[in-house]
Amino acid sequence: MYDKKSFPIFKNNRFGNPIGDIQNYNNRLIVWNYIKTFHSAIKWALEEFSLFESTKISTFLKNQKKDITIIPMGHASVLIGYRNKFIIFDPIFFSPFWFVKRYISPIPNYKTLPPIDHVIISHNHPDHFNKKSIKYLKKKSKGISLHLPLGMSSCLDNSYKKNEYSWWEEKIISKSNPFIKLTSLPAIHWSQGGLSGKNKSLWCSWMLQIENKKIYFAGDTAYWQHFKEIK
Secondary structure, eight states: OOOGGOSSEEEETTTEEOOOOOOOHHHHHHHHHHHHHHHHHHHHHHHHHHHHHTTOOOHHHHHHTTTTTEEEETTTTTEETTTTTTEESSSOOOOBBTBBBSSSSSSSSSGOOOOSSSSEEOSTTTTTTHHHHHHHHEEESSSSSEEEEOGGGGSTTTTTEEEEEOOOEEEESSSSSSSSSEEEOOOHHHHHHHHSSSTTSSOOOEEETTTTTEEEOSSSSOOOHHHHHHH
């Protein structure tokens, strides 16, 4: 077992994983791997689309008054509601790259979403962190709070209410009706928002406790013993 208080590693102004840097290959190899897997990814997306197409926001809004209700909106975006508190992980409503068109729209349509209370981001890769989507949610909501891995606050201006977390940090984000606690947890991954700045910000998984129930959001992570620590 590892000493969880010693991680994440922070050296030379960059974050690192307990098992070392898993991101040693170059950007050209990353692009080539995307190209090779693009066809299979589209095929998977079309197969999974049938699972989500019957999702209705009206049903979600009705059910969340009684039970914790969860909607996977496509890729890593997840909408959670309970007693008119609404939380979303890694919202991506638009194409992450200008040269790649989004193949399937979010389910349900993002324009039908209720006002969001909390936005939680796992890391800064463009398929998980989209400024345009967050800006849309802010415009539609009042008092929205962002929960970000350490080092990501600079990605957004000061008009947002921002909270940064290192691994194992926790925060009560709703004291009652319902009680909600958020805990940042380890992930074995890396970060890079553009062509430079690799590992300048942290990456996280998250535990969301709503009343006495817990929801784990893995974000992007490799398999390692941190899962046993989280359990």
